Amino acid sequence: MARCALAFRLDTTTGPLLKYMLLTTQPQEETMAPISTQLLQSISQELSRIPTDQEDLPIAAVQLNAQMDGLLRLDDLNLLNVEPATVLLPPSEDSRGAR
């Protein structure tokens, strides 16, 4: 249960988000849609329910970043005709079978 206290909370990591806003040259209203405190708190509440230890987040971020390009490149495959897989079935037997 002690781990729950360390669970990820958006309100403890808002620093970098604010810095990002300061670094932009455009006015705030052009770069970000206004987000109400209430909405932020609501998002924070939802995220805090994710059972993740803060100390694992930097590693998770590195792992996600390392795969992000690859995940985006999946769009290069022609997936329009592929049905979403909701049930995974074993492949069918090769028509020629074992020799």
Add this chain to the structure above:
Amino acid sequence: MGLDDLTRLSIAEAGDQIRRRSLSPVELTRAYLNRIQRMNGEFLAYITVLEERAIAAASTTEQEIARGNYRGPLHGIPIALKDLVLTRGVRTTCGSRILKDWVPSADGTVAIRLHEAGAILLGKLNMHEFAYGPTGVNPHYGTARNPWDHARVPGGSSSGSGAAVAASLCAGALGTDTGGSVRIPAALCGIVGLKPTYGRVSRAGVIPLAWSLDHVGPMTRTVADTALMLQALAGRDPADPSTADVAVPDYRAALDKGVRGLCVGLPRNLFFERLDPEVRNAVLAAAQLLEDLGASVQEIALPAIPHASAASFAIITAESTAYHEGYLKTRAAEYGADVRARLATGQFVLATQYLKAQRARHAIRAEVDAALTRVDAFLTPTTPIPAPLLDTRELTLDGHTEDVRGWLTRCTRPINVTGHPALSVPCGLTAGGLPIGLQIVGRYFDEATVLRIGHAFEAVSPMKGRWPPEVA
């Protein structure tokens, strides 16, 4: 014959002697237990050794055979299971602290099938925690050692299976393979490992890592022994809806047909990029040897295969985190740091990414299938590198730096994504004395051809007759 000599017999050799009653299953089991007692402290291959139970089972087996009830080539053969296969009355830790005292009340289907074939269970084998990693590094039970160099990992996640088979601490073992976890330790430890077709072998009663990518497969010292174990394991299981109702052929009968007339492919992209030069040379030399034996070899193109890595990532992270969600909420501190961080990653993979990965998987699978209409099987290295040192985190090769997990799984995980059968066979040693694995990938449910090619190659392989250095 000395006790250690008995443990060097292949399953086929020992089985033949047991059938002729020139070898006692009790004597053979004692030989393995004796060796485990002397050497497991060095190799850390076993988490649990079932000494009394194994002797009792061997004794019963001996009486059965004496009465004329010989069950087949696994009858009286001492084997071991990766410690994620459920065993009734025997603790099943999954290499974790969380399950360190868990004693299942039922056996997994594969344990039942091996038991019914007459195999003797020696114990439960070490592994990467919850099968979530290709090195075998384990903070809870110690890391199993590579019998060829104790300063190096045996590969994972079936690390204990690889180490135990290579060091003759069992005649054969079971591993599981979600991104290469049978084939990677097989390659790094210089043994044979088979990931069968998805749906060929039941996963009922096996703790999952990622449901849609998990496979159970045998690990042995010869291809013929892998065929014997697969024979006992394969087939539809009502307890596992993912198993297919496809006829199981006589794998051993197909072994000796040779490779004359077969066509094998070499896919140059992905599998042959950024390789340790010694690995590249050994695999290309293996292709040449198969050509010398009468097979034809041709290059094939698999342009979509590089997408398999991202698809595999999204599927493994999402499915494994879904499975572990309960423990993450209540016992997160008991996970090893590397596995907990990987499970944390899964919390942030989007459902859309997961579904896209599953759809991509069908496209990749179709491409590999199409290539396998032009060739009977294709060859790749099993791993681009030989066994890394225990504390290796990253490796740089050809100016490219990558996490060691990425290096080890590059050639194996695409085949989990497609579900085709894939065999790793030893094909050489580096100048430093480390084994190199050749991966042979075949058509769905055509393990027979994959084994046939592996068996033909094994007879001429530079690894023929090579054993790891004995423990001093």
